[in-house]
Amino acid sequence: NVKLVASKTSAVTVENKEQLAELTIYKEGQVLTGAEVSENGTVFQYENRRQKNAVYNVYAGADTFTADLPVDGKYYVKEIFAPDGFVTTEEVQEFTFEYAGEDQTEVSYDFTFENQPTTVELTKTDLTTGKELPGAHLKVTDSDGNIVDEWTSTEESHVIKELVVGKEYTMTETKPADGYVTAESITFTVENTAEVQKHEMKDDVTKVEISKTDITGETEIPGAKLTILDKDDQVVESWTSTEEAHYIEKLPIGKYTLREEQAPKGYLLTADVTFEVKDTGEIQKVAMKDDTAKGKVILNKTDKSSGEPLKGVEFELRDSKGKVLETLKTDAAGHAESKLYEIATFKNGKYDTAI
Template sequence: PHGEIHVQKRDRDTLEDLSGVTFQLTAKEDIYSLDGRNTLLYKKDEAVSMDISENGYYVTNELGEIHISGLPLGKYELKEVQELEGYVKNNKVYDIDLSYDHTDKIIYSKELDILNKKTATEISKVDATNEKELEGAKLSLRDEEGNVVEEWTSTKDVHIIRGLVSGKKYILHEDLAPLGYATASDVTFTVNEDGSVTKVKMKDEITKVDISKVDATTGKEIEGAKLTLKDKETGEVVESWTSGKEPHRIEGLTVSKTYVLHEDLAPAGYNVASDVEFTISDTGEVQKVVMKDEAKPVVVKTGDDSNISFYVAMGMFALGLIVCFYAKRKYGEKNDK
C-alpha cells in the first residue's frame, strides 16, 4: 500500500485556481517501510521528495493543483512556504495522517482544498479638521520604484485596493486636491504581513485666509469698514462683511486662484483704500492679507468762525455809514450852491 496527497489551491473570494504556489512536505514522525524489514525511510522533520521534487518542495500547476503519490504510509506535515504576490501568507501547517490501519486498502489518500485571500488596503482621504471622507481628490498609488499601481478619484467611501504585496512599501500621492483644500504631502506605508487590513489615511487641510483692515500709520485693526471679496476672473462676490477688532477669516478659497479685496465704504475719518489682489498659495497654513486705510487730514481752526463773521458784518456796516455820510454831505453842498 502507499499514500497519495492531492492539493487544490484557490482564491478565497473568486475561487480562481492559483498556480505557482510553493509547498513543502516533511515527515511528522520517523517513517519505516512495511515490507517486514522495517527500514527507516524518513526521519522526523526530514523533507519528503517524490518524483521531480527537491528538498520536499512542490509547486501548484496551472490548475492550482499538486499531486504527490507513492508515499510510504505514515504521518506528514504540509505547509505553504511561498505565496503568490498580493496574497496573505498562509502560516497554517496541515497534518496529514496516512498511517497503516491494518486493512487491505491499497491507496491511502488525503485531499486538501486550500483557499488564500488577497491583502486588503483601505485608503481614506479626509478633511484634517473633522476627518470626514472628502470627494473629488485625484489620487495615485506608486510602488518604491515609482511605478503607478492604481489611480482613482476619492468619494464619500473608503477606497479599497486588494492584492498589494505584503511587507512592501507604497507611496500614496495626491495629484489634485478638492476645491478649497491644499495638496497633502505624500504618505508612505507598508502592507501588513499578518493578514490584517492595512489602513492608510491622508488628511487635507482647508485653505485659510485672515484679512486685516488696518490704520496705515498704526497698523491696528479698524472697525466699521464695509468690505467685499470677489473672484478676479469671474467677478463673482465670494463674501461681504464689516471689519471688526480682529482679522476676518475666510476658509475654502481655491488654490492658485486670484481674488480682489474691495472697500465699499471706509470708516469715518478714513479714505477708501485701493483694491488689494492676492492669490491663494497651496498650503494649509493661515495666509494673511492686509488692506491699509489712510486717515483724512485734519483742518486746524485759528479762531472762532462766529467772531470773524461778527467783525466782518460790523466792518461792512461802518463802511455803509461812511458812504451815506459822504453822499449826504455832497448833496447838501450842492443845494447851498
C-alpha cells in the same frame, strides 16, 4: 484543492526492501495558479523511520510534485508563500499515508486551502474634525512608481485588495479638496495578515487673515464694506471690517481680488488688492490700507471792478482754534492753493469729528 495521490510500488529484487509509495500533490484553485515558483508554494512534510522531518516544496506554478515516500508515514501540508495579493494561510492539513493493499495502486487525499486577499483601507480626513474628506484626488504607486490605483475621495474610506505582502506602496495626494492643503505622501508596507490594514492621510485647511488698516498699517479700521472675488469675479465672501483682522478658512488654492465696496466715514476708497492663496497650512496675511480723506483751500483773487487777477495778495489759513496753518499768496493769475489737510479728527482708527 490540494490532491494527494499515492501509488504503490512493489519490490522487484530478491533483496528485502521496504515498500514505498509514490505521492503526487496537485495545487488547484484560481488563487493559486500562475504564481512565480520562487515566491509561492506549499510545504509537504513527513515523518517516518528512515528520515525525520524531510521537507518538500510544492510550488503553485508547477502542475504536480512527485516524491517517493514510505507508506504508513505521518504527513502534513501547509502553505509557506501565498500568491501575490493574498495572505499565507496558517492552516495545516494532517494525514497518515496508509498502505491500501497490493491490488490498489493509488491512494488519494483531497484537501481545500482558502487564501484570503490582503485588504488595505485608506482614509482621507480633515485634520481638525477627523471626518472623511470628499473631493481629494489620490493615487497609490508601488516602489517602482507604477500606479496601482487612482480615485477621488468620498465620505467613505477607500479599500484596495490584493496588494502584495511585503511590498512598499506610497499614497499620494495629486489634488486636494477645495479649501484644503496638499498633504505629505504616506508610505506603507503590506503585512501578511487577513485583517484590514488601515492608513490615514490628514489634510489641513487654508487660512487667510485680511487686515483693513489706516495708511500706517498699524490700526484696524472698522466700518469698511469688503468683498473677496475669485478669478471668475464671483463673490466668495463679504463682510464689514471691525477692530480685528478678518479670518477666513478653506479658501481654495488660487488667485483672488479684495475689493472695498464702501470706505469708512472719513476715509478714501482703496484700489483693489490682488492676492493668491498658496498650498500651505500657514496663515497667509493680506493687507488693505485706507488713507484718510483730506482737503485743501483754493483761492482766486480778482479786481472787483475790472475782473483782472490780483497778484501777491496774502491770506492766512487758520484752524478752528485760530492757529495759523500756513500763509497763502496769489500768483500772477490771482490763484493760490493750500496744502492737504485732514477734514476730520480720528480716534482709534474711527472717524471722530469734522474739522
